[in-house]
Amino acid sequence: MEKTIKRVKTYIQGLDDAMQGGVPAGHVILVSGTAGSMKSSVTFNILYNEALNGKTGLYISLEQSYESLNQHLSNMGLRLDKINIQPVKNLTRIEEVIHTVKNNSTGSIIVVDIGTIRKEIKDIKIADNKSWLNVIKNVVKKVKMETNCSLFVLDSLSALYTLSRFEDPRVELFYTFEFLRDMDLTTFLISEMPLDESKYSEYQIEDFLSDGIIHLRLTPFRRNIIKEIMVVKMRATNCNNDVFSLEFKNGQFQALYGGQNPLL
Amino acid sequence: MKITFGLKKILGREKEGLLREKWKFDSKNTLLAPPTICDLKNTGEKNILFGTKEGKIYSLDKNSNIKWIFDAQEQVDQIEIMFLDVESANSIQASPNIYDLTGDGRKEIVFGTEMGVVYALNSEGKPVWKFKAEGSIRGGVIIKDVDGDGKPEVIFGSGDKNLYILNAKGKLINKFEVDESIESMPEVMDDKIIFGTNNGKIHCISFEGEEIWTFKTKDKVLAQPVIGKLFGGDERYIIIGSTDQYLYTLDEQGALIWKFKTEGAIYSKAALADINNDKKLEIIFGSCDNKVYAVDSRGEKMWSYETNFWIVAPVIVSDIDDDGNLEIIAGSYDHNLYVLDAKGNYILDYVPGLAGVMQQTGSYSDITTSEAGKMTGKKIWQYQTEGIIVGCAMIDETKDIIINTQKGYVNNIGYEKKRD
Numbered sequence: 001m002e003k004t005i006k007r008v009k010t011y012i013q014g015l016d017d018a019m020q021g022g023v024p025a026g027h028v029i030l031v032s033g034t035a036g037s038m039k040s041s042v043t044f045n046i047l048y049n050e051a052l053n054g055k056t057g058l059y060i061s062l063e064q065s066y067e068s069l070n071q072h073l074s075n076m077g078l079r080l081d082k083i084n085i086q087p088v089k090n091l092t093r094i095e096e097v098i099h100t101v102k103n104n105s106t107g108s109i110i111v112v113d114i115g116t117i118r119k120e121i122k123d124i125k126i127a128d129n130k131s132w133l134n135v136i137k138n139v140v141k142k143v144k145m146e147t148n149c150s151l152f153v154l155d156s157l158s159a160l161y162t163l164s165r166f167e168d169p170r171v172e173l174f175y176t177f178e179f180l181r182d183m184d185l186t187t188f189l190i191s192e193m194p195l196d197e198s199k200y201s202e203y204q205i206e207d208f209l210s211d212g213i214i215h216l217r218l219t220p221f222r223r224n225i226i227k228e229i230m231v232v233k234m235r236a237t238n239c240n241n242d243v244f245s246l247e248f249k250n251g252q253f254q255a256l257y258g259g260q261n262p263l264l
Numbered sequence: 265m266k267i268t269f270g271l272k273k274i275l276g277r278e279k280e281g282l283l284r285e286k287w288k289f290d291s292k293n294t295l296l297a298p299p300t301i302c303d304l305k306n307t308g309e310k311n312i313l314f315g316t317k318e319g320k321i322y323s324l325d326k327n328s329n330i331k332w333i334f335d336a337q338e339q340v341d342q343i344e345i346m347f348l349d350v351e352s353a354n355s356i357q358a359s360p361n362i363y364d365l366t367g368d369g370r371k372e373i374v375f376g377t378e379m380g381v382v383y384a385l386n387s388e389g390k391p392v393w394k395f396k397a398e399g400s401i402r403g404g405v406i407i408k409d410v411d412g413d414g415k416p417e418v419i420f421g422s423g424d425k426n427l428y429i430l431n432a433k434g435k436l437i438n439k440f441e442v443d444e445s446i447e448s449m450p451e452v453m454d455d456k457i458i459f460g461t462n463n464g465k466i467h468c469i470s471f472e473g474e475e476i477w478t479f480k481t482k483d484k485v486l487a488q489p490v491i492g493k494l495f496g497g498d499e500r501y502i503i504i505g506s507t508d509q510y511l512y513t514l515d516e517q518g519a520l521i522w523k524f525k526t527e528g529a530i531y532s533k534a535a536l537a538d539i540n541n542d543k544k545l546e547i548i549f550g551s552c553d554n555k556v557y558a559v560d561s562r563g564e565k566m567w568s569y570e571t572n573f574w575i576v577a578p579v580i581v582s583d584i585d586d587d588g589n590l591e592i593i594a595g596s597y598d599h600n601l602y603v604l605d606a607k608g609n610y611i612l613d614y615v616p617g618l619a620g621v622m623q624q625t626g627s628y629s630d631i632t633t634s635e636a637g638k639m640t641g642k643k644i645w646q647y648q649t650e651g652i653i654v655g656c657a658m659i660d661e662t663k664d665i666i667i668n669t670q671k672g673y674v675n676n677i678g679y680e681k682k683r684d
Contacts, residue, residue: 091342091343131347131348132347134346134347134348135346135347138346138350141350
């Protein structure tokens, strides 16, 4: 008998149905797209909806500040007041935030604003080039061990590469992905694609290491830009790999079936 | 034309006895390097010293009782700790070295940590001094009198791209910057220091820091060089492996004499010994192609023995059973300790009935002029441990082998002539 796989919804109407209900829990998923393709919005929306259901998620932003992210999400109509959202703009606050999350009965999202932390400590000498990767790993480990966190978003892998020089990307990314799998978190790694969309990730090793790839893209159509989404790869899932148009209406993402070309 | 077929003597020796575990110690932490065996207090009593990934140095007696433990964990503030790989921040990745630094007749223990701190402990495990470098210290620390003033210097490389020279009191005498991190343990030849770097260079510098020569390999040089009179004369040679898969032999001026290709990275110091009584030194080493190699002084392979995984730790050459013949002891990542016959073994190739072959047109010349077989490594004993073997050392007096495994076990394996 086939073993039932626990799945995490993407909360994109139409897309979850195309993936047997969502992404398998514990998978490491690459969310790739060019600038403006709503990678951050889609992934944060997953944490938000899971938090509404009482779950805890971790969002680490390496460049976009908490304020900017918060404003953007509020403009989208997400009711952040309905969940326990906890920003971390100072690494010494992490214990306090974890304590608050542990003692809160509602679902939570911990947003670690690395951009602000970077500004604060920019004059402090960092020991070596793995430092920021270590910060991410230590935060993930701490949050996972001390809360019931089940979801993690890293925004973005591309920003991480500019902060931490990977001498041997194939080896170091292998261990990073294995670390994330060992943490037993459903992980979404945001990857910024070049404008020509020639690759899903910087080193392309990430494509093999990840359990799934969700591709978001912008397609010019007449005098407009259409947002599109497709599941390129999803392990342990029978999925529909067609291109869907992605829309956000009434506080809800929708994947509209439109075939290969933008909707006419 | 020399006819060799059928004339070669088979060299294999059959041995009795077995390897048996005398004790096993569980450090409950990851071990990354071989142990060091020493007589710390000059009482004739051997100590077994080793470091752990969490930054502790253990001193055990020969019966595995803990004499003392030193915790090298550095105190760091809440923010700084977030920037560290917490699991390995204090790790001790090389064997501790020992030397009587204070001149009191007892030996001090010197080692470096991932945090970049070099410690000198006394024989009771109490700190004598410590020195902080700017980068991690992953290779071993060498202690020798380089400048000939009768006092030892403490020399080590760091991830901050510097080679440090300290005096016996832990004070910086000099440091030399190179263009990449140093993870190889240096070696000293008279007043010269030889070491490898992570960009594949082998440097030879004077005590004053003058670059005497460099030699470039194609990948990281993590192994310690070994210096020996390979051909039995006065000339000394530097033998060092690189992760570019080659073992290099250089002369004292840094010129390449020969290089020997393996199929895997070479991580550890080679052993030199005259294993075939030809008055020359042979080179025995392991590679990440899973093999132990014995190479003669001219760089020709004598034999190799293939295990099931990488050989990263240095091999030991010793006459473990006191029969007058040397053995090679090698720990493999396949969890096994192998004891090999240093002389290797001659194996005849399979040839169908000689007469039949001789009658085939064109076969005669090939058969009668080529070697009828080949030398291979010969396993005498094998002992399976519970984890990846990161290194072993031998207690010379008892010939006991102390094995460190990554899982944290320290095994004492002894040779026994016959099972009771």
